Amino acid sequence: MGDAALHIGRKISRIRELRGMKQESLAAELGISQQAVSKIEQSADVEDAALEKIAKVLGVSVEAIKNYSDEAVIYNIQNNYEGSNNHGSNVGHQFNFSPIEKIVQLYDEKIALLERLLQSEKEKVEALKNNRIH
Missing domain, CATH: 1.20.5 (Single alpha-helices involved in coiled-coils or other helix-helix interfaces)
Structure with missing residues (x-):
């Protein structure tokens, strides 16, 4: 994937930000400290068990987190808005939201x-x- 690929912690951070959720809120929901969330968001790898809990709190699937990329979001937005009439409704929906x-x-x-x-x-x-x- 090369350097352009976001590591999993960064993806969690991005989705959390899109959700308008602060690290503190995510930490509270997960029952861990804000420092622990910060550490997770700096990690290239996150255990599946932790990832499942995080995905649940963020309201997305584990796949949505793993497949997350800024390009996908931009692609999603463009397709949903610019091309809503001339595209199939499922174009670019690697996301649940x-x-x-x-x-x-x-x-x-x-x-x-x-x-x-x-x-x-x-x-x-x-x-x-x-x-x-x-």
Whole structure:
């Protein structure tokens, strides 16, 4: 594969970043320290047992991690977006998820959450105003 191939730790790191997950969160989910996650992400090799747990937390298959490459992601994005009409739907899907769709989904969830928080703050403010008046 040559030097261009990402080692397995780097792949885990990239997928974790695409998931919008911090090392701390991954560590907490796995029940290990953040340093341990950092060490894993610097490793060229990761034991299958550990890899299975990590894959589960990241919501991908072990194969998706092993087959991960930046090219695959870019290829995926281009096919999903530029060519969504003229390509077969399974072109470039070495993945169980499209990173961009996931990012958009996470972003939308974050916005929705912020809007709910804002709404509840507004309601608190209104309640306070009303209490002061009466």
